[in-house]
Amino acid sequence: MAEINPSAIETLRSRLTTATVLTPDSDGYQDSLIRWSDTGRKQAVWQKDSWDGVVIQPVNVADIQSAVLWAQEHSVDLAVKGGGHSTAGTSSSEGGLVVDLSRMTHVSVDVPSKTITAQGGATWKEVDEAGAAHGLATVGGTVNHTGIGGLTLGGGYGWLSGQYGLTIDNLRSARVVLADGSLVTASETEHPDLFWGLRGAGYNFGVVVEFTYQAYDQSPLVYSGILGYSPDKLEKVIEQLNGTLANPDARSGAMCIFAHGPGGSGPMIIVICFYNGTREEGQDRFAGFLALDPFLNTVDMIPYSVVNTLQNPQATYGDRKSFKGIFYEPPLDPHFMRSVFDEFMAKIQTDNDLMPSAIILEFIDMRKICETPLPATAFASRNMTQNGILYLRWTDPSKDLEHRTWARSVQAKWKAELETRKKDLQTENDVPQYINYAEPGDSVVTNIYGENLARLQSVKAQYDPNNVFHKMHPIPLFTGEKLKK
Ligand SMILES: Cc1cc2nc3c(=O)[nH]c(=O)nc-3n(C[C@H](O)[C@H](O)[C@H](O)COP(=O)(O)OP(=O)(O)OC[C@H]3O[C@@H](n4cnc5c(N)ncnc54)[C@H](O)[C@@H]3O)c2cc1C
Numbered sequence: 001m002a003e004i005n006p007s008a009i010e011t012l013r014s015r016l017t018t019a020t021v022l023t024p025d026s027d028g029y030q031d032s033l034i035r036w037s038d039t040g041r042k043q044a045v046w047q048k049d050s051w052d053g054v055v056i057q058p059v060n061v062a063d064i065q066s067a068v069l070w071a072q073e074h075s076v077d078l079a080v081k082g083g084g085h086s087t088a089g090t091s092s093s094e095g096g097l098v099v100d101l102s103r104m105t106h107v108s109v110d111v112p113s114k115t116i117t118a119q120g121g122a123t124w125k126e127v128d129e130a131g132a133a134h135g136l137a138t139v140g141g142t143v144n145h146t147g148i149g150g151l152t153l154g155g156g157y158g159w160l161s162g163q164y165g166l167t168i169d170n171l172r173s174a175r176v177v178l179a180d181g182s183l184v185t186a187s188e189t190e191h192p193d194l195f196w197g198l199r200g201a202g203y204n205f206g207v208v209v210e211f212t213y214q215a216y217d218q219s220p221l222v223y224s225g226i227l228g229y230s231p232d233k234l235e236k237v238i239e240q241l242n243g244t245l246a247n248p249d250a251r252s253g254a255m256c257i258f259a260h261g262p263g264g265s266g267p268m269i270i271v272i273c274f275y276n277g278t279r280e281e282g283q284d285r286f287a288g289f290l291a292l293d294p295f296l297n298t299v300d301m302i303p304y305s306v307v308n309t310l311q312n313p314q315a316t317y318g319d320r321k322s323f324k325g326i327f328y329e330p331p332l333d334p335h336f337m338r339s340v341f342d343e344f345m346a347k348i349q350t351d352n353d354l355m356p357s358a359i360i361l362e363f364i365d366m367r368k369i370c371e372t373p374l375p376a377t378a379f380a381s382r383n384m385t386q387n388g389i390l391y392l393r394w395t396d397p398s399k400d401l402e403h404r405t406w407a408r409s410v411q412a413k414w415k416a417e418l419e420t421r422k423k424d425l426q427t428e429n430d431v432p433q434y435i436n437y438a439e440p441g442d443s444v445v446t447n448i449y450g451e452n453l454a455r456l457q458s459v460k461a462q463y464d465p466n467n468v469f470h471k472m473h474p475i476p477l478f479t480g481e482k483l484k485k
Pocket residue numbers: 036079080081082083084085086087090091101120121140141142143145146147148149150151152153154155156157158202203206207208209315436437471472
């Protein structure tokens with residue numbers, strides 16, 4: 001990777017029209033490096049007589065085109081920042097160029113076609129709120145400050161997935177700045193190969209400057225909120241969660257969180273419940289949960305956009321974080337779950353710096369997602385396997401390796417449990433990990449793209465032959481070509 005000298009920066013500035021250019025000596029540069037997790041933040045480095053590292057914050061597509069070409073002319077590492085939630089630093093660069101899309105967040109709604117078009121740096125908050133203003137919603141993330149960029153390009157699960165599938169199943173088109181600087185529209189009819197690759201491996205092809213999503217009529221209020229249980233109810237809560245998938249309802253979803261309560265209130269089990277219907281329908285659906293006498297119950301009729309804020313207090317910016325995906329096919333074994341719960345609580349009680357950590361388990365009706373054939377998009381984990389996250393949060397950087405190693409051991413136990421169960425169930429499904437819950441280079445599967453890999457390699461060769469976009473789960477190039485580090 002080349003050093004960025006002052007004259008190269010001057011060249012960059014001269015080619016940009018309205019983008020803010022930040023170098024390490026600029027006001028605002030340090031702020032521009034902030035990511036959701038401190039582990040995702042990368043610093044520029046001082047090299048001899050010049051600073052390496054530049055961030056641009058464009059407000060138009062032309063500046064992105066110029067920057068992408070400039071980076072290649074100067075052999076400079078290129079990173080694209082959407083919402084900045086990568087814990088592995090894939091939207092950051094150590095001494096290269098960051099195209100930070102945080103000023104490109106405009107969202108518009110086309111009511112007749114029920115589509116929502118959002119710029120590549122928007123978060124789900126903007127999309128949820130713009131849709132809600134017109135009685136519409138699309139499938140977005142369950143924590144509303146997450147970027148639409150990374151979440152969409154890796155697939156995207158949300159509370160509406162039971163009804164409408166993945167985020168990518170509702171992506172109608174995307175406008176992309178490619179490595180050669182051109183701006184193209186990708187859709188079923190324009191650059192269909194690129195459109196296919198964007199849906200599941202999308203960080204590998206360019207800078208997506210605009211996404212257009214199909215939206216749906218959404219009633220103003222849904223039945224949702226938080227239920228809190230003491231640890232002795234674990235087996236009964238798991239039984240109820242298993243029941244939601246044994247008796248699936250596309251309008252319903254649940255999330256189960258193992259965490260320590262605020263203010264030293266001790267271990268607890270949280271269930272976030274969701275029903276896209278009336279209070280009566282929701283109460284009926286979650287009757288078994290309500291009968292377990294939760295010590296906390298905030299469930300009510302609330303706006304859909306507010307559902308996606310319920311986890312925000314636990315998902316704040318700051319500290320060091322690791323996201324390790326875990327995978328399971330309910331029914332979950334209550335004995336296994338008890339061992340997971342006890343081991344996790346013992347760990348965070350022994351090392352108090354880990355106290356804000358959590359295990360988050362999703363219970364989504366996957367039937368709609370599985371209606372789309374696997375080869376129809378690049379998304380490789382389209383099956384009945386549910387996704388969870390071992391979410392570790394700590395402050396001491398010297399503990400990074402230790403905590404990640406422990407997280408891997410927990411992840412391995414879940415994988416072993418799934419494999420045992422799949423043997424019992426005699427299913428043949430491959431289980432590639434959900435790409436957005438896998439830190440690159442640290443996946444539990446060797447080929448995260450599964451059977452879509454060969455086609456992805458050929459689309460990559462067509463649209464980004466020099467591997468300019470290689471940060472997040474790089475597509476291994478055809479044999480003989482070396483991946484950039
Ligand atoms: C708190 C939290 C909640 C989450 N909830 C969900 C959830 O409900 N459902 C779900 O499916 N996933 C969820 N995720 C996972 C999430 O999908 C990924 O972390 C995703 O990569 C975040 O995208 P981002 O744009 O915020 O992150 P970034 O760090 O900005 O980007 C991640 C990767 O995508 C690339 N990228 C981002 N935007 C663009 C763009 N416009 N063009 C090209 N490349 C781009 C970046 O270069 C980077 O490699 C959650 C993650 C967190 C941290």
